[in-house]
Amino acid sequence: MGDLILRAAVVTELPAVLEFWQSAAENDSRPVDTDDAIRALHRRDPEALILAVDGAEIVGTVIAGWDGWRCHLYRLAVAPRRRREGIGGRLVAAAEERFRTFGGTRADAMVLDGNTVAHGIWAAHGYHPQDHWSRWVKPLT
Numbered sequence: 102m103g104d105l106i107l108r109a110a111v112v113t114e115l116p117a118v119l120e121f122w123q124s125a126a127e128n129d130s131r132p133v134d135t136d137d138a139i140r141a142l143h144r145r146d147p148e149a150l151i152l153a154v155d156g157a158e159i160v161g162t163v164i165a166g167w168d169g170w171r172c173h174l175y176r177l178a179v180a181p182r183r184r185r186e187g188i189g190g191r192l193v194a195a196a197e198e199r200f201r202t203f204g205g206t207r208a209d210a211m212v213l214d215g216n217t218v219a220h221g222i223w224a225a226h227g228y229h230p231q232d233h234w235s236r237w238v239k240p241l242t
Contacts, residue, residue: 105160105188107195110150114159115139118150121159126178127216132240151195153179153188161188165196172197172205177219189222211236 110118119134128134142149142164153161160183164175174196179188200208210228212219223229 105153105155105191107151107153107191109148110143110152110162112140112143112147114152115143117159118152118162121162121180122176122178125180126162126176127213127219131213148199150176151192151199153192155183161192163192163196165199167200167203167205172200172203172208174208174210177210177222190226193222193226 116136119136119139122128122134139150146167149164149166151163151165152159159180161177161179163177164173166173166175174193177189177192179186179192197208208228210223212223212228212230
């Protein structure tokens, strides 16, 4: 894995993260990511967006969101050509460690039912779907 390191994104990298998600993340069933949205995330919590970088290249991401009460994982993505190298697992572990520093006791991950490629990594790291919960959504316009 060369010079792979995990660290928080810096503001100048946010456009590159948006570009990375176009090829590495599931984008079919969700609202479009925008520059304004990712910048708002970074302003609110600059440590939430964790990157895996190899040299100057972004090869993985996860958002480890902490709202002061709950731990939420979003946008776990690994470059397609770098999958099955353990990058996703390292990102999940880094996010969980971040949550532990806040006193978090349970993490949840947003994983689409139809994104079966992603189910394996979450299961391998101890996550499972809850059969007694449903996610309710409402677009805010």
